[in-house]
Amino acid sequence: MATPTVELKVLDARLHEWGLPRYQTEMSAGIDLYACIPEPMLIRPQSAAVLIPSGIALLMNDPHMVGFLLARSGLGHKKGLILGQSVGTIDADYTNEIFISAWLRTPPGSEALTINPGDRIAQMVFLPILRPQFQVVEEFSAETERGLGGFGSTGV
Numbered sequence: 001m002a003t004p005t006v007e008l009k010v011l012d013a014r015l016h017e018w019g020l021p022r023y024q025t026e027m028s029a030g031i032d033l034y035a036c037i038p039e040p041m042l043i044r045p046q047s048a049a050v051l052i053p054s055g056i057a058l059l060m061n062d063p064h065m066v067g068f069l070l071a072r073s074g075l076g077h078k079k080g081l082i083l084g085q086s087v088g089t090i091d092a093d094y095t096n097e098i099f100i101s102a103w104l105r106t107p108p109g110s111e112a113l114t115i116n117p118g119d120r121i122a123q124m125v126f127l128p129i130l131r132p133q134f135q136v137v138e139e140f141s142a143e144t145e146r147g148l149g150g151f152g153s154t155g156v
Contacts, residue, residue, distance in 0.1 A: 004060075004062060004065060004126075006058055006059065006060050006065075006126070007058065007059040007061075008020070008021070008056055008057075008058055009056065009057040009058070009059075009095075010055065010056060011036075011053075011055050011056060011057055011097050012036040012053070012055030012056075014036065014055070014117070014118065015034060015036070015055050015056070018034055018118045021033055021034070021054075021056060021124070029123075029125050030070060030123035030124055030125040031123060031124050032072065032120040032122070032123050033054040033056070033069070033098070033100060033120065033121065033122045033123065033124055034054065034055060034118055034119065034120055034121070035052050035053075035054075035100075035115045035116070035117060035118065035119045035120075035121045036052075036053045036054060036055030036117070037052060037053065037115065037117050038117065039117065040114050040115065040116050040117070041114070041115045042112050042113070042114055042115075043081070043102065043103075043104045043112060043113045043114075043115060044104065044112045045080070045104045045105075045106040045107060045108055045109070045110040045111075045112065046104070046105075046106075046107070046108050047103075047104065048103075049084030049085075049101045049102060049103040050084075050101070050102055050103075051099040051100070051101055051102075052099060052100045052101075052102055052115065052121060053097055053098075053099055053100075054097065054098040054099065054100060054122075055097070056097070056098055057095055057096055057097050057098065058090065058094075058095070058098065059095050060090075060092040060093075060126075061092060061093065062092050063092055063129070063131055064092075064128055064129050064130075064131065065092050065126060065127070065128060065129060066089060066090065066091065066092060066126070066127055066129045067089075067090035067098075067124045067125070067126050067127075068087050068088065068089060068090070068124065068125050068126075068127060069083060069087065069088030069089075069090065069098070069100060069122050069123070069124055070083070070087060070088075070122065070123050070124075070125060071083050071122060071123075072120065072121065072122060072123050075121060079104075079106075079113050080104050080105045080106035080110070080113070081102055081103075081104055081105075081113055081115075081121065082102070082103055082104075082105050083100065083101055083102060083103070083122065084101030084102060084103045085101055088100070088101060088122075090124070092129075098124075100121055100122040102115070102121060102122070
């Protein structure tokens with residue numbers, strides 16, 4: 001399988017000091033994204049989500065590729081920082097700066113979280129995308145074991 005190429009445009013020169021987004025280990029699934037903010041940002045529990053610039057733009061230019069923004073597991077589990085929309089989708093034709101929508105899920109009254117310039121706050125995973133053609137039918141061509149069973153239809 002050929003390794004795809006994605007063009008990366010650096011929009012914040014500090015990334016040259018902090019390190020360009022990269023895989024942290026040989027088998028990491030995602031690249032870490034940095035908080036390219038001018039000064040420390042305080043995020044309070046249960047406040048509205050904030051947009052944090054990543055300092056990069058990408059050109060995937062491949063309809064069979066997508067970038068998904070995900071929370072970093074340590075920040076999400078230990079500190080409560082999650083993405084505002086759960087998973088961010090970066091389409092292959094989006095070429096503007098990537099922003100991370102972040103939200104602190106901890107209960108009201110919990111300690112606020114300070115994000116500092118250069119903190120690694122999210123990760124991006126690249127995945128292949130299937131783009132099927134649709135065939136409009138009156139009835140499906142096969143039956144399945146589940147059929148019309150919905151939520152909970154296969155048991156607990």
